[in-house]
Amino acid sequence: MSTTKDPGSSLFFRLTIDGESLGDWNGCDGLAAQVDVELREEGGNNGHVWQLPTRVRHSNIRLTRPINENTVKVMTWISSVSTGIRRPTAQIEALRANGELVARWGLLDVLPVTWTGPTLDPAANAVATEVLELAHHGFTGSGGA
Template structure:
């Protein structure tokens, strides 16, 4: 008998990526897209002078994270990103904790990225076209000092 899907558990299906939320401090901000949740370890190559093999060994080095890029619609009198960016001065920016959560169908967090010491490094305003029919979207690029991942 074929499985009609009525008895399947949530563990069978991967989560869709379209239901998420972003919070900085205690404020929730509606973004349309979040990318750049990357982390990698640089490989260090080493060979001792008295090694009997004629090749290098590799070991883990420093951890490197990429900037997080987020896109959101432009709303009337919503200057929160621009105000935060305006606070940037030489080494005196107010860093914020970001929480990015992937939500299940009930709106509960299932996978949570907790970003430490985030601050904006680039903001791009929307492009303007007289014959366009799209929503105005602005982009912010966030630098940070790493993140942790929690699964609910």
């Protein structure tokens, strides 16, 4: 029997905010960072142009899943923003179907920016899903599996 891991196996994502679980999610996109670069030409140096980093930009992260009992926790967290902005840390874990950890991303200063609930149409033959979009100020050093 082979002990190699199947890299194509389906994953799910677990979101925790300051240690409190907001449940498991089927989809996660937007885990990205971009370094802005300023170009500087040096007089007398025609071999290259210096590329100097200026700032790091982080895209918003979108998590999707069918609505479930944890949807209430998401709504409670979003509602708490109106009583004062507190930017907690978050952790997203990518897990295999058997619960084995594949990767982990820590996020700094997280803020929920959008929540979209399901379209409740009795004529539609689709799963009722929710989408949570998070803004953040960068990744922590606690990544990896």
